[in-house]
Amino acid sequence: MELLNDMALFVEVAKARGFRGASEATGVPNSTLSRRIGALEKAIGLRLLHRTTRKVELTEAGQLYFERCKRIVDEARVAHEQLGDMLAQPVGVLRASLPVDFATIYMAPLIADFAAKYPGITFDFDLTPRQVDLVSEPFDVAIRMGEPESSNLIARPLAQLVTQLYASPMYLKRAGMPTQPADLAQHECLNILKASAWTLHRHKESVRVSTHSRFSINSVGLIRSLATLGMGIVLVPEKVVVDDLAAGRLVPVLPEWRGQATSVHALTETRLLPAKTQRFIEFLKERLAQV
Incomplete structure (x- = not known):
């Protein structure tokens, strides 16, 4: 040289x-x-x-x-x-780790559109709740919900998903409709893992309520399904339950109140990204902003 x-x-x-x-x-x-x-x-x-x-x-x-x-x-x-x-040029194999429910509910149509836009890219997706190691495992990017845990990775924010409360009519008929956030302490609240409290917001007002559940689950999809079966109240983004709302399997609870926004990030090992990864992240950020 x-x-x-x-x-x-x-x-x-x-x-x-x-x-x-x-x-x-x-x-x-x-x-x-x-x-x-x-x-x-x-x-x-x-x-x-x-x-x-x-x-x-x-x-x-x-x-x-x-x-x-x-x-x-x-x-x-x-x-x-x-x-x-x-x-x-965005070409080659894009290896990405995706959260199961988020990929299934949110990303499937986005991935289809992205694949049509960039025919030179092939895809290797791993849908798993585990925290993959971007340093030792051959992933270009990991999409994760919630605040990033590792400061050693580059986190690029993609979206903030507002959460709301929902329950099935059969559950509300049995347990009653909450009229204020404090009432949630008397209800079965289906949480992700072992979360014991929800923070709810209405305009400038904010309140933290204790919750309890018989279930400890790491799948938004399973929580949604249990809610449709009358097992409790869920706090999830509307997109997760849009079909259930349309079909009447779920209805809003305390509709004036919103939960803490759930952040979505793209995690990479480095800031220097090949075109395939850069375009994928840019595409997701643009489209998720419309959700």
Whole structure:
């Protein structure tokens, strides 16, 4: 690579017929150009330039070497540009770790649209609730809900999903309709894992209510299904239950109150991303903002 750089500098000196013009064209100081060309001459064992106080001229060997160097440098420049274009194109295998329910409920139509837009990308998706290791495992990106746990990864925010309360008519007929947040303490509240409290907001008002449940679940999909079967009240984004609302399997509870927004992030090991990963993250951020 250093030899190719020296050849490129020699070409600029030969074209400019002097070190000053070449320095202006390349931004390399005169003294550095002179030293690099001298080292090049020593390396190949040929005198390439006649140096005088007024100008620089090519020797016979220098003219032959210039023609060959120019061809090599031009070919290298074209190859570099083609490689840059190739790297800028979103192609290749995109390996992503996705949360099961979020991918199924939110991302399936987005993935279909993205795949249609970028036919050069193939997909390897791993749907799992576990925290994959982006350093040791071959993933380009992990999409996660909630605040990122690891400060060693680059977290790019994609969306904030507002949550609301829902329950089935059969549950509300049996347990009664809550009329204020404090009433939730007397209800079966289906939480993610072992969450023991919900923070609810109404305009500028905020309240934290204790909750309890017989279930500890790490799946939003299962929580939604249990809610439709009359097992309790859920606090989830509307998109999760939109079909159940339309079918009457669930109805809003305390509709003036909203839960804490759930953040969605794209996690990567580095900020330097190939085009396929960068486009995927940008696409998700744009589309999830419309949710």
